[in-house]
Amino acid sequence: MNLIDHLVIFPVLIPFFVAVALLFPSFSYSLARQRILTIAANILMVVIALVLLLKVKDQGIQVYALGDWSAPFGIVLVADAFSVLMVCLSAILGLAVIMYASAGDDKSGAFFHPLIMFQLMGINGAFLTGDAFNLFVFFEVLLIASYALMMHGGGKQRIQANIHYVFLNLIGSSLFLFALGTLYGTLGTLNFADMADRIQLLSSNELLITKSGALLLLAVFGLKAAMLPVHFWLPKAYASTSAPVAALFAIMTKVGIYSIWRVHGVMFGDQAGELANIALPWLWPIALLTIAIGAISVLASQSLRVLCSNLVIVSVGTLLVTISVNTVQASTAGIYYLLHSTIACAAMFLLAGLIQLQRGKAEDRFVTARSMPQAGILGFTFALLAIGLIGMPPLSGFVGKALILQSVTKASQAIWIWPLILGSGLIALIALSRAGTSLFWRTTGENTSALKGHPIQYLAIGLLVGILPLMVIFGGLVSDYAQLAAEQLNAGLSLQQLNEVAK
Amino acid sequence: MELVYAVCVGFMSACGIFLMLRGHTFTLVIGLTLLSYAVNLFLFASGGLTIGAPSVLNGSENYADPLPQALVLTAIVIGFAMTAFAVILAMRGRSDLGNDHVDGTEPFDRLAAEEKS
Numbered sequence: 364m365n366l367i368d369h370l371v372i373f374p375v376l377i378p379f380f381v382a383v384a385l386l387f388p389s390f391s392y393s394l395a396r397q398r399i400l401t402i403a404a405n406i407l408m409v410v411i412a413l414v415l416l417l418k419v420k421d422q423g424i425q426v427y428a429l430g431d432w433s434a435p436f437g438i439v440l441v442a443d444a445f446s447v448l449m450v451c452l453s454a455i456l457g458l459a460v461i462m463y464a465s466a467g468d469d470k471s472g473a474f475f476h477p478l479i480m481f482q483l484m485g486i487n488g489a490f491l492t493g494d495a496f497n498l499f500v501f502f503e504v505l506l507i508a509s510y511a512l513m514m515h516g517g518g519k520q521r522i523q524a525n526i527h528y529v530f531l532n533l534i535g536s537s538l539f540l541f542a543l544g545t546l547y548g549t550l551g552t553l554n555f556a557d558m559a560d561r562i563q564l565l566s567s568n569e570l571l572i573t574k575s576g577a578l579l580l581l582a583v584f585g586l587k588a589a590m591l592p593v594h595f596w597l598p599k600a601y602a603s604t605s606a607p608v609a610a611l612f613a614i615m616t617k618v619g620i621y622s623i624w625r626v627h628g629v630m631f632g633d634q635a636g637e638l639a640n641i642a643l644p645w646l647w648p649i650a651l652l653t654i655a656i657g658a659i660s661v662l663a664s665q666s667l668r669v670l671c672s673n674l675v676i677v678s679v680g681t682l683l684v685t686i687s688v689n690t691v692q693a694s695t696a697g698i699y700y701l702l703h704s705t706i707a708c709a710a711m712f713l714l715a716g717l718i719q720l721q722r723g724k725a726e727d728r729f730v731t732a733r734s735m736p737q738a739g740i741l742g743f744t745f746a747l748l749a750i751g752l753i754g755m756p757p758l759s760g761f762v763g764k765a766l767i768l769q770s771v772t773k774a775s776q777a778i779w780i781w782p783l784i785l786g787s788g789l790i791a792l793i794a795l796s797r798a799g800t801s802l803f804w805r806t807t808g809e810n811t812s813a814l815k816g817h818p819i820q821y822l823a824i825g826l827l828v829g830i831l832p833l834m835v836i837f838g839g840l841v842s843d844y845a846q847l848a849a850e851q852l853n854a855g856l857s858l859q860q861l862n863e864v865a866k
Numbered sequence: 867m868e869l870v871y872a873v874c875v876g877f878m879s880a881c882g883i884f885l886m887l888r889g890h891t892f893t894l895v896i897g898l899t900l901l902s903y904a905v906n907l908f909l910f911a912s913g914g915l916t917i918g919a920p921s922v923l924n925g926s927e928n929y930a931d932p933l934p935q936a937l938v939l940t941a942i943v944i945g946f947a948m949t950a951f952a953v954i955l956a957m958r959g960r961s962d963l964g965n966d967h968v969d970g971t972e973p974f975d976r977l978a979a980e981e982k983s
Contacts, residue, residue: 496937503944510951522955522962523970527893529955530968533898533948534886540905540941544912547934 371427371442375485380481397476398465405458412451426865435557441493445495445850449490456484459823464607468818471516482508492658495553507787512608524603535586545576556861563636588619601672605718610709628817646687653680661794662753667715678704694849696766703759710827717816734806742803749795754788759834877906889964891956902945910938
């Protein structure tokens with residue numbers, strides 16, 4: 364085996380080794396060296412993710428058996444088009460976040476860079492793994508890094524929001540283990556492909572137990588994804604943490620969505636025999652309610668970061684809708700929208716950080732304050748991002764929402780989805796224009812402070828904002844790849860296929 | 867044996883959930899610990915309970931499933947780390963916020979206020 368065969372595990376190994384290296388004295392005493400190493404590592408990760416992207420497109424699904432143990436006995440990493448796309452997204456997001464933080468946010472506490480790297484390792488691992496227990500382990504890796512990152516820099520508000528976040532997720536982890544134990548008890552395996560095969564062969568007295576395990580898993584993933592009844596932790600957590608961390612967390616809810624897609628959309632999907640689509644009757648109303656409640660909270664938001672957190676909840680609802688529609692076309696639209704909404708929300712969080720810095724005591728609240736020293740460029744970026752988040756042409760939000768609306772063909776579904784998605788867009792338009800007017804136009808006098816954003820912070824935001832028009836210009840390429848991802852996802856993967864690919 | 871085992875796991879999780887529903891970080895940590903004990907036992911039993919059988923195949927028909935044991939080991943290690951983090955966070959919250967309520971402020975207790983006055 365040459366190096367290119369091991370490519371699949373690199374997105375997990377690189378952040379791990381870099382994080383460990385950062386803890387050694389020659390790096391841990393010098394922030395400048397840490398910044399250079401992490402930025403270099405992230406550029407490398409973007410390159411590797413892109414190479415993997417092309418490789419999956421040319422050669423189909425890649426399977427990496429750890430230690431060369433074949434599938435049901437060992438743990439496998441599965442790189443199909445969807446997971447590779449997500450790894451690519453996390454690498455680009457990680458790069459932007461670290462560039463932004465290198466301007467000074469990493470100084471407010473210790474170990475910022477190692478924690479970000481461990482978090483990226485957990486995120487990439489969760490996307491790539493093909494084993495349910497391994498998914499749990501990577502969830503814990505990304506969670507424990509996120510616990511520490513969330514209160515990085517300290518402060519009463521952060522500690523208080525973090526207490527909610529940590530304890531809720533600890534309870535979630537316990538439920539995750541209960542669900543895994545239940546599923547292992549009836550299915551006798553934790554490999555995703557093997558589980559999907561065996562679900563069809565369950566005897567009738569095992570059905571109910573398996574069903575309860577699967578729905579418990581939905582609750583756990585729903586907690587991570589901020590699905591409706593368990594979304595209350597999100598606005599406070601995202602709004603109180605520092606800007607780069609909030610931006611990185613934009614992908615954390617998507618890890619939950621991704622897992623729901625894999626487990627409840629596919630494993631318990633159309634081919635699951637008696638248990639086919641057990642989660643859909645639950646997902647459908649929850650998804651619609653998540654959009655509705657998210658949109659109402661958007662209107663009620665009093666500061667830019669809270670508003671942006673609520674937009675994350677709306678996007679989670681929209682993605683859940685595409686999962687519950689359950690067609691290849693809807694999945695394609697969902698994957699496209701997922702890429703767009705993650706990048707747009709992350710960029711907005713970064714921008715909110717700069718706005719907060721330049722407005723002094725008023726922070727990012729919608730109140731009258733002194734004007735910002737760099738109001739011009741901030742306002743322009745804000746307008747661009749707002750257009751993207753609302754879903755107006757010409758940016759990718761419009762394409763994403765149009766694809767979703769187009770994919771809903773049944774009249775009974777369209778009657779619910781169309782008004783909700785268009786209505787949430789209208790509400791976002793109202794809320795974001797109100798936010799823009801009060802942040803940039805309701806000013807009293809000139810700001811004399813010299814607090815200006817660092818060029819690298821603008822570069823980081825520009826990197827993310829630049830992707831939005833690119834996703835429209837190369838819209839055909841992106842949506843073709845999203846379709847490939849959706850087809851591979853919906854086709855599922857049996858154990859036999861998995862082992863054939865592994866050879 | 868299965869009945870006793872199931873009752874124990876169920877009782878322990880019930881205690882854990884009861885403690886977690888209280889609003890203070892101290893009881894929350896204790897509740898979480900109990901719940902994670904219950905989880906570990908539950909995972910251990912998920913491969914079926916067997917007595918006096920080797921955990922690895924040695925040609926005999928009767929053997930205990932080795933995988934849940936590996937899962938439990940991993941779960942114990944992770945649970946231990948998470949509990950340690952939760953304890954430190956609870957202490958930090960107690961010192962920064964001045965009380966150990968999960969919301970950062972004690973809710974208004976009408977009865978206690980009336981007794982005082």
